[in-house]
Amino acid sequence: MASHIILPPEDADDNHHREEDGEEEEEREELGARRRGACAAGAGAQGGAAVLGHVRADLARLVPEPPRPAQRLLRQPRGRRLRQDLRGRLWTYPNPLQDHPAYSTVKQYFVNEDDTVPQKVVVQKNSRRGVHFRRAGPRQRIYFGPDEVKACIVTCGGLCPGLNTVIRELVCGLSHMYNVNSIFGIQNGYKGFYSSNYLPLTPKSVNDIHKRGGTILGTSRGGHDTKKIVDNIQDRGINQVYIIGGDGTQKGAYEIFKEIRKRGLKVSVAGIPKTIDNDIAIIDKSFGFDTAVEEAQRAIDSAHVEACSAENGIGLVKLTGRYSGFIAMYATLASRDVDCCLIPESPFYMDREGGLLEYIERRLKENKHMVIVVAEGAGQDLIAKSIAKSDQQDASGNKLLLDIGLWLTHKIKDYFKTKKMEMTIKYIDPTYMIRAIPSNASDNVYCTLLAHSAIHGAMAGYSFTVGMVNGRHTYIPFYRVTSTRNKVKITDRMWARLLSSTNQPSFLSQKDIDEAREADRLANKPPLPTGASHRVASSFEQSASSSSN
Numbered sequence: 239m240a241s242h243i244i245l246p247p248e249d250a251d252d253n254h255h256r257e258e259d260g261e262e263e264e265e266r267e268e269l270g271a272r273r274r275g276a277c278a279a280g281a282g283a284q285g286g287a288a289v290l291g292h293v294r295a296d297l298a299r300l301v302p303e304p305p306r307p308a309q310r311l312l313r314q315p316r317g318r319r320l321r322q323d324l325r326g327r328l329w330t331y332p333n334p335l336q337d338h339p340a341y342s343t344v345k346q347y348f349v350n351e352d353d354t355v356p357q358k359v360v361v362q363k364n365s366r367r368g369v370h371f372r373r374a375g376p377r378q379r380i381y382f383g384p385d386e387v388k389a390c391i392v393t394c395g396g397l398c399p400g401l402n403t404v405i406r407e408l409v410c411g412l413s414h415m416y417n418v419n420s421i422f423g424i425q426n427g428y429k430g431f432y433s434s435n436y437l438p439l440t441p442k443s444v445n446d447i448h449k450r451g452g453t454i455l456g457t458s459r460g461g462h463d464t465k466k467i468v469d470n471i472q473d474r475g476i477n478q479v480y481i482i483g484g485d486g487t488q489k490g491a492y493e494i495f496k497e498i499r500k501r502g503l504k505v506s507v508a509g510i511p512k513t514i515d516n517d518i519a520i521i522d523k524s525f526g527f528d529t530a531v532e533e534a535q536r537a538i539d540s541a542h543v544e545a546c547s548a549e550n551g552i553g554l555v556k557l558t559g560r561y562s563g564f565i566a567m568y569a570t571l572a573s574r575d576v577d578c579c580l581i582p583e584s585p586f587y588m589d590r591e592g593g594l595l596e597y598i599e600r601r602l603k604e605n606k607h608m609v610i611v612v613a614e615g616a617g618q619d620l621i622a623k624s625i626a627k628s629d630q631q632d633a634s635g636n637k638l639l640l641d642i643g644l645w646l647t648h649k650i651k652d653y654f655k656t657k658k659m660e661m662t663i664k665y666i667d668p669t670y671m672i673r674a675i676p677s678n679a680s681d682n683v684y685c686t687l688l689a690h691s692a693i694h695g696a697m698a699g700y701s702f703t704v705g706m707v708n709g710r711h712t713y714i715p716f717y718r719v720t721s722t723r724n725k726v727k728i729t730d731r732m733w734a735r736l737l738s739s740t741n742q743p744s745f746l747s748q749k750d751i752d753e754a755r756e757a758d759r760l761a762n763k764p765p766l767p768t769g770a771s772h773r774v775a776s777s778f779e780q781s782a783s784s785s786s787n
């Protein structure tokens with residue numbers, strides 16, 4: 239069975255158990271075949287079991303139905319036929335990279351089908367093997383013949399440095415590595431699947447787009463209509479869909495994948511996570527984050543200059559991060575000019591003894607100036623208490639936040655007015671300046687590797703979100719990146735480093751600390767496909783850890 243692994247919510251408990259049995263049977267078959275000298279990579283690339291010896295990696299492969307031995311021809315939606323062998327397995331193609339002059343010198347260029355990357359690298363002596371992800375990279379045998387690929391690329395959500403680099407490298411990689419010539423851009427996000435013309439893309443047309451910020455395809459929020467999107471994919475004969483976007487976009491990609499699987503289409507869906515906020519779960523970091531931190535420092539530098547040039551000057555910088563304060567934390571750590579960093583994960587208070595206002599007053603008396611960095615999602619509870627709550631949302635359903643920077647500015651001014659103490663505050667919001675720039679050198683290279691990994695996985699017939707886990711590129715099941723969010727752990731050493739570098743109070747009560755520890759404990763539990771029933775849940779947990787020890 240091709241989908242080895244994590245069942246989508248609609249799968250019933252019984253199915254799950256049957257699938258488990260099937261996998262074990264197929265595992266035995268597979269191992270037998272290998273012992274008989276069959277090509278391991280070839281066997282793995284035929285949509286057969288994804289049981290990896292003792293590790294069962296969870297990732298969805300294309301072929302949706304269990305192969306039927308008697309059936310020799312499989313009809314594709316557009317009438318094309320895929321040949322199957324007598325055991326019902328799909329034929330695959332040799333990877334053209336083996337004849338590519340640029341790659342022929344690389345020793346062990348192809349990734350072994352059995353290679354996996356552990357989610358956790360620091361483990362205790364007797365701990366279980368834990369979750370592993372399939373290692374990304376070119377397979378010796380691929381699922382699509384280059385001339386049958388019709389690929390499309392879409393960008394969704396907010397801007398992020400590196401979008402154009404990923405688009406460029408997808409087009410050039412598909413063309414130069416796999417000789418794919420049929421590549422299209424979907425314009426203005428998900429809704430472009432059904433409301434705009436598809437834009438033909440060639441290596442020539444994307445040649446220098448990486449030097450520009452934004453996305454040449456356009457982007458949008460909202461407009462995700464799974465049925466209409468998949469109808470269009472089917473009608474236009476698209477068989478590889480590359481989806482670049484943040485957490486919402488990856489949820490949309492998962493919906494598309496599930497609909498594609500329901501319809502039994504031979505289409506690979508590859509999600510490439512983007513967000514300057516670095517809030518996507520599992521992966522080490524998202525592309526554009528490095529560039530964003532670098533650019534954020536320019537704003538901090540300006541705030542510092544302004545603060546130093548005034549009597550009791552305060553420079554206040556608001557950085558993005560609805561739920562996760564990574565940019566604020568890293569820009570603060572990198573800068574060393576910041577006296578206080580406020581993030582959504584760490585609650586703070588204003589007025590009481592030991593609160594933010596008292597700390598600001600103390601710092602101004604000591605240093606005559608001060609720099610504060612605040613992430614946009616910080617202190618939302620405090621604003622909601624003092625002004626009328628707004629329940630407005632953007633087109634994707636994301637809550638529109640109240641401006642913490644502006645609110646703090648007024649609060650700080652009012653406080654010093656009552657204290658009759660002279661001060662100046664300058665508030666800088668560089669959000670769109672940061673998002674709109676092209677990616678820096680390190681992000682450019684990272685974007686290239688992500689794009690190439692995505693191509694190799696799609697060519698091999700997988701559907702996944704691509705991402706770096708513990709320094710290695712991997713294919714991750716969609717639901718794993720969409721079911722949780724990457725957040726700064728205030729119980730980790732990194733946040734302690736920040737507190738010791740700024741010398742700010744933690745503002746935390748014992749209750750806050752206990753809650754943070756409990757949140758960490760829960761975050762360490764493996765996530766489940768959305769909607770999975772409890773019984774499925776526990777059997778999944780068993781299968782996920784069946785690779786243990």
Ligand SMILES: Nc1ncnc2c1ncn2[C@@H]1O[C@H](COP(=O)(O)OP(=O)(O)OP(=O)(O)O)[C@@H](O)[C@H]1O
Binds near residue numbers: 429460485488633
């Ligand atoms: N749960 C969901 N199911 C299907 N589609 C979704 C879901 N959430 C969001 N989307 C779609 O994904 C696209 C992008 O979502 P969103 O605006 O939340 O940005 P994002 O991808 O999270 O990026 P960022 O927040 O970093 O800017 C939108 O077109 C939206 O309709």
Ligand SMILES: O=P(O)(O)OC[C@H]1O[C@](O)(CO)[C@@H](O)[C@@H]1O
Binds near residue numbers: 558614
């Ligand atoms: O104004 P827009 O495009 O909705 O984007 C704002 C949001 O985009 C993000 O930068 C993520 O892309 C958030 O941090 C921010 O709240």
Ligand SMILES: [Mg+2]
Binds near residue numbers: 395484485486
């Ligand atoms: Mg988002």
